[in-house]
Amino acid sequence: MTFPVVGMVGGGQLARMTHEAGIPLGIRFKLLSASPQDSAALVAGDVVVGDHRDLDTLRAFAKGCDVITFDHEHVPTEHLRVLEAEGIPVRPGPAALVHAQDKGVMRARLTRLGVPCPRHRIVEDPADVRRFAETEAGGFPVVLKTVRGGYDGKGVWIVASAADADRVTEPFLAGVPVLAEEKVDxxxxxxxxxxxxxxxxxxxxxxxxxxxxxxxxxxxxxxxxxxxxxxxxxxxxxxxxxxxxxxxxxxxxxxxxxxxxxxxxxxxxxxxxxxxxxxxxxxxxxxxxxxxxxxxxxxxxxxxxxxxxxxxxxxxxxxxxxxxxxxxxxxxxxxxxxxxxxxxxxxxxxxxxxxxxxxxxxxxxxxxxxxxxxxxxxxxxxx
Amino acid sequence: MTFPVVGMVGGGQLARMTHEAGIPLGIRFKLLSASPQDSAALVAGDVVVGDHRDLDTLRAFAKGCDVITFDHEHVPTEHLRVLEAEGIPVRPGPAALVHAQDKGVMRARLTRLGVPCPRHRIVEDPADVRRFAETEAGGFPVVLKTVRGGYDGKGVWIVASAADADRVTEPFLAGVPVLAEEKVDxxxxxxxxxxxxxxxxxxxxxxxxxxxxxxxxxxxxxxxxxxxxxxxxxxxxxxxxxxxxxxxxxxxxxxxxxxxxxxxxxxxxxxxxxxxxxxxxxxxxxxxxxxxxxxxxxxxxxxxxxxxxxxxxxxxxxxxxxxxxxxxxxxxxxxxxxxxxxxxxxxxxxxxxxxxxxxxxxxxxxxxxxxxxxxxxxxxxxx
Missing domain, CATH: 3.30.470.20 (ATP-grasp fold, B domain)
Incomplete structure (x- = not known):
């Protein structure tokens, strides 16, 4: 039997439904899940419980897999580069995935490709947010996003006015670059x-x-x-x-x-x-x-x-x-x-x-x- | 969480596809499989490897289940009666399932219900097959089936002629009653x-x-x-x-x-x-x-x-x-x-x-x- 093993990192509902969809194809599904109680871990047969941020855990998991794919974007890009360098097919690969992991990288790349995006740039501090809003984005409101880690409205702040800009300091405490974007109407x-x-x-x-x-x-x-x-x-x-x-x-x-x-x-x-x-x-x-x-x-x-x-x-x-x-x-x-x-x-x-x-x-x-x-x-x- | 546990006896492809269909319903699926390599056991999370003909195995398996159902008909009817008497919901129950397990019981019951069936009766030996064919079934060919254990053409014999009847002795060696039926055109x-x-x-x-x-x-x-x-x-x-x-x-x-x-x-x-x-x-x-x-x-x-x-x-x-x-x-x-x-x-x-x-x-x-x-x-x- 050469039916391949698909390794999926992350045990959420996307992995659960990917396993469901893989059953008819006869592929073997292997899961790296943070907990045995995660959504996908409850219904899959071959489950490794481990930390997707740990390179050795990823390496050990990848050994039994023909290809690695993902339920989420939270695997460090540098770990994926190591796996890829070691010959593990990683799909999507880190060079692609970084655009879904880092909004700053994504905006820069899409803009170079000529793909229409909201006006945007990386901002340094509240004063820089005001400058961006007033001279580049056509005024307030503007949107601040941490370039990594946000989803479903988390990691996103609306800055309604210049006065508001001074109050919205939380994004600059997250330790990652902050992207400012015009608030598209x-x-x-x-x-x-x-x-x-x-x-x-x-x-x-x-x-x-x-x-x-x-x-x-x-x-x-x-x-x-x-x-x-x-x-x-x-x-x-x-x-x-x-x-x-x-x-x-x-x-x-x-x-x-x-x-x-x-x-x-x-x-x-x-x-x-x-x-x-x-x-x-x-x-x-x-x-x-x-x-x-x-x-x-x-x-x-x-x-x-x-x-x-x-x-x-x-x-x-x-x-x-x-x-x-x-x-x-x-x-x-x-x-x-x-x-x-x-x-x-x-x-x-x-x-x-x-x-x-x-x-x-x-x-x-x-x-x-x-x-x-x-x-x-x-x-x-x-x- | 009161999402129920469905226990399925038998690890074949029917159990595999039932598990697949149960995933979206959020039900928990538990499998009793003869081997960890069986079709369903390869893709399910909660698998007990055991013999479905053993009452104690069935009892232990049923403990974690809200209902028991089946991938095949090979669980002894008497074991299912015990489970049912002990309060385990068995679906289909043994009183129904026996009609899919025993072709003699099935034919007798359907005939009483007036459901059209081929002419049939239980036969004792080759001489009885000849009597059935010549006086009840409108002549040869007739079909012999062991009442239990056949599937996909196994456990089925065609008797083409009176001479053939004497040669087809295998069904009478199986240790279960033999059902003779007219061969429907x-x-x-x-x-x-x-x-x-x-x-x-x-x-x-x-x-x-x-x-x-x-x-x-x-x-x-x-x-x-x-x-x-x-x-x-x-x-x-x-x-x-x-x-x-x-x-x-x-x-x-x-x-x-x-x-x-x-x-x-x-x-x-x-x-x-x-x-x-x-x-x-x-x-x-x-x-x-x-x-x-x-x-x-x-x-x-x-x-x-x-x-x-x-x-x-x-x-x-x-x-x-x-x-x-x-x-x-x-x-x-x-x-x-x-x-x-x-x-x-x-x-x-x-x-x-x-x-x-x-x-x-x-x-x-x-x-x-x-x-x-x-x-x-x-x-x-x-x-």
Whole structure:
């Protein structure tokens, strides 16, 4: 048997769903997880519990793997360079992944490529933030981000005014460079998701709308309603360009701002399966997880096309009720077509613990069904 | 957390795919497997290696489970009665499962229910086979089956003539009763698959055609081409009747013969996910595996309707090439919509090691794509 072993670093829900997608391919899945109770560790057979920041742990883990890939961006880039130098296929490789790890590196590179981004630069201190806002970004508000470590609204600060700039000192205490960006006056957020393999094949999923609530992805609608076809194609081409030029292998999510005047600017990059692609599990011919596995193994990629006119994914966040299982009864009985995806995680308020997916011909209906189920599982509605 | 633990007895591909289907539901899956190398044991986290014929092993396994279900029919009925008496939910329960374990019990019960079956009775010896053939079955050929232990053409003998009856002595050496049946002059085999929950909800999948080669399922076409709607509905109603009257919980496959004069007779019953239902993974809103899990947990069942006009499943049998992974390259490149399902099993000639599924609007195209991929993986074609 030469069926390969895919090693995934990180035991979160992305690893859990990648394992699920890898089972039919017959690949052997090995997990490096911080805890035996992590989402993926609960359902996978071959689990190593260890610290992904420790080089020796990574080296020992990699020994049994044909390829290494990631559930998150938190493995130190320098460790990945060592693994790669030692002959371990790391996908995406550190030269690509650094663009998803370091927002400063990402902005500099995308700007050189001519990919539209918000105006930005690294800032040194509050006085420098004022200078950036007043002379480069067209005024306040501006956004500050630590170049590493932020996600889901963490590591991000809005600076509303010059006076505010002096008060927002926290980013400069984090010990990493701080990136300032103009606060784009966007009408909505989109995501262009593509998958690219080492031999250079790439597929593009339909561009989706990602509805954010409190800086966290709440709902994803595929395809993005009312998006002009030319804009959608341009966004897909932009994502394919980024994947090619950065030599990404695996799934690449390009989070985008759509502006009132119809421009599309890059917000963030993620080089792994991504929340904005969860809809593909039930809504596309080939899911992002299956295509990520195929890509990191350099296998031909699967068809990314949608199976229904509309697919909606709604995240299930932890609420006041610690146990969501009893809600299955209502949700499944109300909507026999509902697809539930739970991550096996303990419920904490605001934590992503699952998602639901619906699909069909009528967007309003599809969206209501997803919304209802997500809210019911969370416990914020009781019918 | 009250997410339940589903304990599955048997580590074959049905357990593997049930585990895969249970991951999104957040249920915890526990496996009793004969070997750590069994198909499901390779991909599940909580695996007990033990003998499913040993009562103490079953008892210890059941302790950590909220419900017990099965990958096969080989657990002794009397052990299941003990577990049930001790308060373990066993689904399907032994009173139902015995009809899938013992063909004699099954035939007697279906006949009492008025469900059409081939003419049959238990026979004692070759002379009795001749009497059955000549006075009850309308002549030779007749079929002999051991009432327990047969599958995929094993445990089945065709007796072509009176002279042949004297030569076919093997069934009478097996130590279990022998069932004689008329050899039905069928035009094709069908399967009516239904799922029933303890609270009595049931769903029926479309009736499929099951193309057999050498007594082994080769291809399944959903829905069965050209089947009159009235016949399809009658077959679904028959399967629902059997599920209700036998108090089946979980997936029930009713294998059927369609005769030249348009009648439908029951061939076999299986009370677990079944090869004739594999198409539902990619072809139905809710797969047989997901619905089996929902049923044994007494959750509302998912929509069984097809997602495409035609879905075809072709089994991948072991051939001369021990390693199928290199064939992925060709199969995936040729057909980006192809769905591959490998079981992680060592290849042996004739052994079911995986299946492929295709779907679409054009049956000839869908069928050709599935056939090509299955044959290419097996190594019997090289284009």
């Amino acid at each position: 966007f009408v909505r957020e989109l995501a262009a998701n593509v998958v690219r393999s080492p031999h250079g094949q790439a597929v593009a999923y339909p561009v989706v709308e990602s509805v954010q609530v409190g800086g966290v992805c709440d709902t994803v609608i595929a395809p993005a309603p009312g998006l002009p076809a030319a804009t959608a194609v341009a966004a897909q081409e932009m994502a394919l360009t980024v994947a090619r030029e950065l030599e990404v292998t695996g799934h690449l999510a390009v989070e985008l701002f759509e502006t009132a005047d119809g421009r599309v600017l890059v917000n963030e990059l993620a080089m792994r399966p991504h929340n904005s692609g969860h809809w593909t599990q039930d809504g596309a011919v080939t899911s992002q997880f299956a295509n990520h596995v195929r890509a990191v193994l350099d296998l031909p990629l699967g068809d990314p096309r949608p199976r229904a006119p509309w697919t909606v994914m709604a995240n299930v966040l932890g609420g006041d009720f610690p146990d969501m299982y009893p809600a299955f009864l209502h949700c499944m009985a109300r909507d026999p077509q509902l697809k539930i995806h739970m991550y096996g995680k303990d419920v904490k308020p605001g934590r992503k613990v699952g998602h639901v997916t619906t699909y069909g011909d009528d967007l309003a209906d599809v969206r209501e069904r997803a919304r209802h189920a997500a809210d019911y599982l969370r416990g914020i509605i009781d019918e | 069928f035009v094709r085999e069908l399967a009516a698959n239904v799922v029933r929950s303890p609270h009595g909800q049931a769903v029926a999948y479309p009736v499929v055609e099951s193309v057999q080669v050498g007594g082994v399922c080769d291809t399944v076409i959903a829905p069965a081409p050209g089947l009159p709607a009235a016949t399809a509905v009658a077959a679904q109603e028959m399967a629902l009747t059997v599920a209700r009257e036998l108090e089946v919980t979980g997936h029930l496959a009713v294998e059927l013969f369609e005769t030249a004069d348009g009648r439908v007779l029951v061939n076999e019953l299986a009370m677990r996910p079944h090869n004739s239902g594999h198409w539902t993974q990619d072809g139905a809103v809710t797969s047989q595996f997901a619905n089996h899990v929902r049923a044994v947990l007494d959750l509302p069942l998912g929509d069984p309707r097809p997602r495409a006009p035609w879905t075809v499943m072709a089994n991948v049998l072991g051939g001369d090439f021990p390693d199928m992974y290199p064939a992925f390259l060709h199969c995936m490149a040729r057909d980006p919509q192809l769905k591959i399902h490998m079981y992680g099993k060592d290849v042996k000639p004739g052994r079911k090691v995986g299946h492929v599924t295709t779907y679409g609007d054009d049956l000839a195209d869908v069928r050709e794509r599935a056939r090509h991929a299955a044959d290419y993986l097996r190594g019997i074609i090289d284009e």
